Amino acid sequence: MPLVLVGGLVFGFGLGFSHMARPEVVIDFLTFDDFGLLFVMFGGSIVAGIAFWTLPKLRGSAPLTGRPYGRRLKSFDRNVLIGGSVFGVGWGLSGICPGAAYASLGVGNWPILYAIGGMFVGAYAQGAWRSHDADDPAAAPSDD
Amino acid sequence: MIDAAFADLLGPQTVDALFPNGVSRYAIGGMLVGLGTVLIYLGTGITAGASTFLESTLSYVSGRSRFAQYRPSRDWRVVFTVGIIGGAAVYAVIYQGDPWSIAGSGWTTEVSAWRLFVGGILVGIGTRVGKGCTSGHGICGVGSVSRTSLVGVATFLVVAIVTANAVSALGVGL
Numbered sequence: 001m002p003l004v005l006v007g008g009l010v011f012g013f014g015l016g017f018s019h020m021a022r023p024e025v026v027i028d029f030l031t032f033d034d035f036g037l038l039f040v041m042f043g044g045s046i047v048a049g050i051a052f053w054t055l056p057k058l059r060g061s062a063p064l065t066g067r068p069y070g071r072r073l074k075s076f077d078r079n080v081l082i083g084g085s086v087f088g089v090g091w092g093l094s095g096i097c098p099g100a101a102y103a104s105l106g107v108g109n110w111p112i113l114y115a116i117g118g119m120f121v122g123a124y125a126q127g128a129w130r131s132h133d134a135d136d137p138a139a140a141p142s143d144d
Numbered sequence: 145m146i147d148a149a150f151a152d153l154l155g156p157q158t159v160d161a162l163f164p165n166g167v168s169r170y171a172i173g174g175m176l177v178g179l180g181t182v183l184i185y186l187g188t189g190i191t192a193g194a195s196t197f198l199e200s201t202l203s204y205v206s207g208r209s210r211f212a213q214y215r216p217s218r219d220w221r222v223v224f225t226v227g228i229i230g231g232a233a234v235y236a237v238i239y240q241g242d243p244w245s246i247a248g249s250g251w252t253t254e255v256s257a258w259r260l261f262v263g264g265i266l267v268g269i270g271t272r273v274g275k276g277c278t279s280g281h282g283i284c285g286v287g288s289v290s291r292t293s294l295v296g297v298a299t300f301l302v303v304a305i306v307t308a309n310a311v312s313a314l315g316v317g318l
Binding site: 005010011014020023038039065071074082083086094095100106109111119120124125128 | 162179192201202211229236249255267268285292300
Protein backbone atom coordinates (compact mmCIF):
# COMPACT_ATOMS: atom_id res chain seq x y z
CA MET A 1 0.00 0.00 0.00
CA PRO A 2 2.68 2.62 0.79
CA LEU A 3 4.31 1.78 -2.53
CA VAL A 4 1.01 2.19 -4.37
CA LEU A 5 0.67 5.60 -2.68
CA VAL A 6 4.19 6.65 -3.71
CA GLY A 7 3.57 5.39 -7.24
CA GLY A 8 0.31 7.34 -7.34
CA LEU A 9 2.05 10.48 -6.07
CA VAL A 10 4.69 10.31 -8.82
CA PHE A 11 2.00 9.49 -11.39
CA GLY A 12 -0.14 12.44 -10.30
CA PHE A 13 2.86 14.79 -10.09
CA GLY A 14 3.71 13.78 -13.66
CA LEU A 15 0.18 14.47 -14.86
CA GLY A 16 0.33 17.90 -13.24
CA PHE A 17 3.82 18.65 -14.58
CA SER A 18 2.87 17.56 -18.11
CA HIS A 19 -0.25 19.78 -17.99
CA MET A 20 -2.31 16.81 -19.14
CA ALA A 21 -4.53 17.47 -16.13
CA ARG A 22 -5.68 20.62 -17.93
CA PRO A 23 -8.60 19.88 -20.32
CA GLU A 24 -7.66 22.87 -22.50
CA VAL A 25 -4.25 21.33 -23.22
CA VAL A 26 -5.84 18.05 -24.31
CA ILE A 27 -8.30 19.87 -26.57
CA ASP A 28 -5.45 21.94 -28.05
CA PHE A 29 -3.68 18.69 -28.80
CA LEU A 30 -6.73 17.07 -30.41
CA THR A 31 -7.30 20.13 -32.60
CA PHE A 32 -3.62 20.18 -33.67
CA ASP A 33 -2.67 23.40 -31.87
CA ASP A 34 0.00 21.77 -29.72
CA PHE A 35 1.39 18.30 -30.33
CA GLY A 36 3.23 18.18 -27.03
CA LEU A 37 0.90 15.60 -25.52
CA LEU A 38 2.42 12.98 -27.82
CA PHE A 39 5.47 13.16 -25.59
CA VAL A 40 3.44 12.40 -22.49
CA MET A 41 1.99 9.29 -24.06
CA PHE A 42 5.24 8.10 -25.62
CA GLY A 43 7.39 9.12 -22.67
CA GLY A 44 5.13 7.23 -20.29
CA SER A 45 4.75 4.11 -22.37
CA ILE A 46 8.46 3.90 -23.18
CA VAL A 47 9.42 4.09 -19.50
CA ALA A 48 6.77 1.52 -18.66
CA GLY A 49 7.74 -0.63 -21.65
CA ILE A 50 11.39 -0.81 -20.58
CA ALA A 51 10.32 -2.04 -17.14
CA PHE A 52 7.76 -4.51 -18.47
CA TRP A 53 10.37 -5.90 -20.83
CA THR A 54 13.35 -6.03 -18.45
CA LEU A 55 11.92 -7.10 -15.10
CA PRO A 56 10.45 -10.46 -16.18
CA LYS A 57 13.94 -11.36 -17.43
CA LEU A 58 15.54 -10.51 -14.10
CA ARG A 59 13.18 -12.24 -11.72
CA GLY A 60 10.00 -14.24 -11.84
CA SER A 61 7.68 -12.46 -9.47
CA ALA A 62 7.16 -9.21 -7.60
CA PRO A 63 8.75 -9.08 -4.12
CA LEU A 64 5.74 -7.65 -2.27
CA THR A 65 2.94 -9.75 -3.73
CA GLY A 66 4.59 -12.79 -5.30
CA ARG A 67 2.60 -11.91 -8.38
CA PRO A 68 4.40 -12.98 -11.55
CA TYR A 69 5.82 -10.15 -13.65
CA GLY A 70 3.89 -10.05 -16.89
CA ARG A 71 2.75 -7.69 -19.57
CA ARG A 72 -0.67 -6.09 -19.75
CA LEU A 73 -2.40 -8.11 -22.44
CA LYS A 74 -6.14 -8.08 -22.99
CA SER A 75 -8.20 -10.16 -25.33
CA PHE A 76 -9.40 -8.32 -28.39
CA ASP A 77 -13.06 -8.21 -29.30
CA ARG A 78 -15.65 -5.80 -30.63
CA ASN A 79 -15.93 -4.12 -27.23
CA VAL A 80 -12.46 -2.62 -27.60
CA LEU A 81 -13.63 -0.75 -30.70
CA ILE A 82 -17.06 0.17 -29.35
CA GLY A 83 -15.76 1.27 -25.96
CA GLY A 84 -12.79 3.02 -27.53
CA SER A 85 -15.10 5.01 -29.80
CA VAL A 86 -17.41 6.03 -26.95
CA PHE A 87 -14.36 6.97 -24.88
CA GLY A 88 -13.02 8.98 -27.82
CA VAL A 89 -16.20 11.05 -28.16
CA GLY A 90 -16.13 11.75 -24.42
CA TRP A 91 -12.44 12.59 -24.38
CA GLY A 92 -12.77 14.87 -27.42
CA LEU A 93 -15.75 16.66 -25.91
CA SER A 94 -14.43 17.15 -22.38
CA GLY A 95 -10.65 16.98 -22.80
CA ILE A 96 -10.35 14.82 -19.74
CA CYS A 97 -9.63 11.15 -19.00
CA PRO A 98 -9.82 9.35 -15.65
CA GLY A 99 -6.24 9.65 -14.37
CA ALA A 100 -5.91 13.25 -15.50
CA ALA A 101 -9.24 14.06 -13.85
CA TYR A 102 -8.04 12.85 -10.44
CA ALA A 103 -4.85 14.86 -10.90
CA SER A 104 -6.84 17.90 -11.97
CA LEU A 105 -8.80 17.72 -8.74
CA GLY A 106 -5.52 17.70 -6.85
CA VAL A 107 -4.52 20.97 -8.49
CA GLY A 108 -7.74 22.47 -7.14
CA ASN A 109 -9.69 22.46 -10.37
CA TRP A 110 -13.05 21.91 -8.72
CA PRO A 111 -15.20 22.07 -11.91
CA ILE A 112 -13.57 18.76 -12.84
CA LEU A 113 -15.96 17.21 -10.33
CA TYR A 114 -18.59 17.47 -13.08
CA ALA A 115 -16.42 15.18 -15.20
CA ILE A 116 -15.62 12.77 -12.36
CA GLY A 117 -19.31 12.66 -11.45
CA GLY A 118 -20.11 11.92 -15.08
CA MET A 119 -17.53 9.14 -15.16
CA PHE A 120 -19.12 7.44 -12.17
CA VAL A 121 -22.56 7.78 -13.77
CA GLY A 122 -21.24 6.27 -17.00
CA ALA A 123 -19.35 3.48 -15.26
CA TYR A 124 -22.42 2.67 -13.17
CA ALA A 125 -24.73 2.67 -16.19
CA GLN A 126 -22.61 0.22 -18.17
CA GLY A 127 -22.02 -1.93 -15.07
CA ALA A 128 -25.71 -2.15 -14.25
CA TRP A 129 -26.45 -2.96 -17.87
CA ARG A 130 -23.76 -5.59 -18.16
CA SER A 131 -24.48 -7.19 -14.78
CA HIS A 132 -27.68 -8.50 -16.37
CA ASP A 133 -25.70 -11.00 -18.36
CA ALA A 134 -23.42 -11.99 -15.51
CA ASP A 135 -22.08 -14.99 -17.42
CA ASP A 136 -20.45 -12.59 -19.85
CA PRO A 137 -16.97 -14.07 -20.37
CA ALA A 138 -15.64 -10.59 -21.11
CA ALA A 139 -16.26 -9.67 -17.47
CA ALA A 140 -12.88 -10.96 -16.31
CA PRO A 141 -11.12 -8.82 -13.68
CA SER A 142 -8.68 -6.33 -15.10
CA ASP A 143 -6.04 -3.94 -13.90
CA ASP A 144 -6.93 -0.75 -15.66
CA MET B 145 17.93 20.85 -22.94
CA ILE B 146 15.26 18.71 -24.58
CA ASP B 147 13.80 21.82 -26.20
CA ALA B 148 17.17 22.91 -27.57
CA ALA B 149 17.78 19.47 -29.02
CA PHE B 150 14.46 19.58 -30.83
CA ALA B 151 15.10 23.10 -32.13
CA ASP B 152 18.38 21.83 -33.63
CA LEU B 153 16.65 18.85 -35.17
CA LEU B 154 13.57 20.47 -36.69
CA GLY B 155 14.43 24.15 -36.87
CA PRO B 156 13.08 26.71 -34.39
CA GLN B 157 10.06 27.78 -36.49
CA THR B 158 8.79 24.25 -36.89
CA VAL B 159 9.17 23.63 -33.19
CA ASP B 160 7.26 26.82 -32.40
CA ALA B 161 4.44 25.80 -34.73
CA LEU B 162 4.12 22.23 -33.50
CA PHE B 163 5.04 22.77 -29.85
CA PRO B 164 4.14 26.34 -28.81
CA ASN B 165 4.70 25.38 -25.17
CA GLY B 166 7.94 23.51 -25.75
CA VAL B 167 8.50 19.83 -25.38
CA SER B 168 10.28 19.33 -22.08
CA ARG B 169 7.33 19.71 -19.72
CA TYR B 170 5.43 17.09 -21.70
CA ALA B 171 8.34 14.69 -22.00
CA ILE B 172 9.38 15.00 -18.35
CA GLY B 173 5.78 14.76 -17.14
CA GLY B 174 5.19 11.72 -19.32
CA MET B 175 8.28 9.98 -18.02
CA LEU B 176 7.15 10.66 -14.45
CA VAL B 177 3.75 9.13 -15.24
CA GLY B 178 5.60 6.10 -16.57
CA LEU B 179 7.86 6.05 -13.51
CA GLY B 180 4.84 6.01 -11.19
CA THR B 181 3.50 3.02 -13.09
CA VAL B 182 6.89 1.30 -12.92
CA LEU B 183 7.24 1.80 -9.15
CA ILE B 184 3.97 -0.01 -8.57
CA TYR B 185 4.86 -2.73 -11.06
CA LEU B 186 8.28 -3.20 -9.50
CA GLY B 187 6.89 -4.00 -6.08
CA THR B 188 3.59 -5.63 -6.89
CA GLY B 189 3.66 -6.86 -10.48
CA ILE B 190 0.45 -4.93 -11.09
CA THR B 191 0.08 -2.89 -14.29
CA ALA B 192 -2.05 -0.17 -12.75
CA GLY B 193 -4.54 1.83 -14.79
CA ALA B 194 -6.66 4.67 -13.50
CA SER B 195 -10.15 3.86 -14.72
CA THR B 196 -10.95 0.57 -12.96
CA PHE B 197 -11.13 2.77 -9.84
CA LEU B 198 -14.51 3.96 -11.11
CA GLU B 199 -16.01 0.46 -11.02
CA SER B 200 -14.06 -0.90 -8.05
CA THR B 201 -15.18 2.07 -5.93
CA LEU B 202 -18.80 1.47 -6.96
CA SER B 203 -18.47 -1.99 -5.38
CA TYR B 204 -18.49 -0.27 -1.95
CA VAL B 205 -22.07 0.82 -2.58
CA SER B 206 -23.43 -1.66 -5.12
CA GLY B 207 -23.53 -5.44 -5.03
CA ARG B 208 -23.88 -5.84 -8.77
CA SER B 209 -21.64 -8.56 -10.17
CA ARG B 210 -19.92 -6.27 -12.62
CA PHE B 211 -18.56 -4.16 -9.73
CA ALA B 212 -18.21 -6.97 -7.17
CA GLN B 213 -15.49 -8.62 -9.27
CA TYR B 214 -13.20 -5.71 -8.36
CA ARG B 215 -13.64 -6.06 -4.59
CA PRO B 216 -10.19 -7.61 -4.06
CA SER B 217 -8.45 -4.61 -5.64
CA ARG B 218 -10.72 -1.78 -4.56
CA ASP B 219 -8.71 -0.71 -1.49
CA TRP B 220 -5.38 -0.21 -3.25
CA ARG B 221 -7.15 1.52 -6.12
CA VAL B 222 -8.47 4.15 -3.68
CA VAL B 223 -4.91 4.58 -2.39
CA PHE B 224 -3.61 4.93 -5.97
CA THR B 225 -6.20 7.60 -6.74
CA VAL B 226 -5.51 9.48 -3.50
CA GLY B 227 -1.84 9.37 -4.52
CA ILE B 228 -2.62 10.85 -7.95
CA ILE B 229 -4.63 13.67 -6.37
CA GLY B 230 -1.88 14.29 -3.80
CA GLY B 231 0.93 14.22 -6.36
CA ALA B 232 -0.82 16.79 -8.51
CA ALA B 233 -1.40 18.95 -5.43
CA VAL B 234 2.32 18.80 -4.60
CA TYR B 235 3.09 19.84 -8.18
CA ALA B 236 0.70 22.78 -7.95
CA VAL B 237 2.13 23.99 -4.66
CA ILE B 238 5.73 23.81 -5.88
CA TYR B 239 5.41 25.03 -9.47
CA GLN B 240 2.32 27.18 -9.83
CA GLY B 241 1.74 30.59 -8.34
CA ASP B 242 4.28 31.40 -5.64
CA PRO B 243 6.55 28.45 -5.01
CA TRP B 244 5.67 26.54 -1.84
CA SER B 245 2.61 28.66 -1.15
CA ILE B 246 -1.01 27.62 -1.40
CA ALA B 247 -2.08 31.02 -2.71
CA GLY B 248 -2.45 31.11 -6.46
CA SER B 249 -1.35 27.49 -6.89
CA GLY B 250 -4.59 26.17 -8.24
CA TRP B 251 -6.41 26.95 -11.47
CA THR B 252 -9.84 26.06 -12.76
CA THR B 253 -10.75 25.01 -16.26
CA GLU B 254 -12.58 27.17 -18.80
CA VAL B 255 -14.26 24.13 -20.33
CA SER B 256 -17.97 24.36 -19.59
CA ALA B 257 -19.71 22.17 -17.05
CA TRP B 258 -21.94 20.40 -19.57
CA ARG B 259 -18.98 19.39 -21.73
CA LEU B 260 -17.19 18.02 -18.68
CA PHE B 261 -20.25 16.17 -17.44
CA VAL B 262 -21.49 14.71 -20.74
CA GLY B 263 -17.93 13.92 -21.81
CA GLY B 264 -17.35 12.34 -18.41
CA ILE B 265 -20.36 10.05 -18.80
CA LEU B 266 -19.11 8.87 -22.20
CA VAL B 267 -15.58 8.41 -20.84
CA GLY B 268 -17.00 6.38 -17.95
CA ILE B 269 -18.95 4.08 -20.26
CA GLY B 270 -16.28 3.86 -22.95
CA THR B 271 -13.30 3.11 -20.76
CA ARG B 272 -15.05 0.23 -19.00
CA VAL B 273 -16.58 -1.28 -22.13
CA GLY B 274 -13.35 -0.77 -24.07
CA LYS B 275 -11.17 -2.40 -21.37
CA GLY B 276 -8.97 0.56 -20.65
CA CYS B 277 -8.28 4.28 -20.67
CA THR B 278 -5.38 6.53 -21.53
CA SER B 279 -3.32 5.04 -18.70
CA GLY B 280 -4.43 1.39 -18.90
CA HIS B 281 -4.28 1.09 -22.68
CA GLY B 282 -2.09 4.13 -23.39
CA ILE B 283 0.73 3.68 -20.86
CA CYS B 284 0.57 0.06 -19.63
CA GLY B 285 -0.90 -1.53 -22.77
CA VAL B 286 1.29 0.30 -25.26
CA GLY B 287 4.26 -0.34 -22.95
CA SER B 288 3.36 -4.04 -23.14
CA VAL B 289 3.15 -3.83 -26.94
CA SER B 290 -0.34 -5.29 -26.59
CA ARG B 291 -2.08 -5.38 -29.94
CA THR B 292 -5.46 -4.90 -28.25
CA SER B 293 -4.22 -1.73 -26.54
CA LEU B 294 -2.60 -0.35 -29.68
CA VAL B 295 -5.90 -0.77 -31.51
CA GLY B 296 -7.77 0.68 -28.52
CA VAL B 297 -5.51 3.76 -28.39
CA ALA B 298 -5.74 4.27 -32.15
CA THR B 299 -9.53 4.05 -31.94
CA PHE B 300 -10.05 6.55 -29.15
CA LEU B 301 -7.37 8.90 -30.46
CA VAL B 302 -8.89 9.11 -33.96
CA VAL B 303 -12.44 9.43 -32.64
CA ALA B 304 -11.37 12.10 -30.12
CA ILE B 305 -9.58 14.10 -32.83
CA VAL B 306 -12.68 13.97 -35.05
CA THR B 307 -14.93 14.90 -32.11
CA ALA B 308 -12.83 17.81 -30.88
CA ASN B 309 -12.48 19.25 -34.39
CA ALA B 310 -16.19 18.78 -35.15
CA VAL B 311 -17.18 20.51 -31.91
CA SER B 312 -14.80 23.35 -32.65
CA ALA B 313 -15.97 23.63 -36.30
CA LEU B 314 -19.58 23.87 -35.12
CA GLY B 315 -18.51 26.92 -33.18
CA VAL B 316 -19.26 25.42 -29.78
CA GLY B 317 -17.32 27.39 -27.18
CA LEU B 318 -15.26 25.73 -24.49
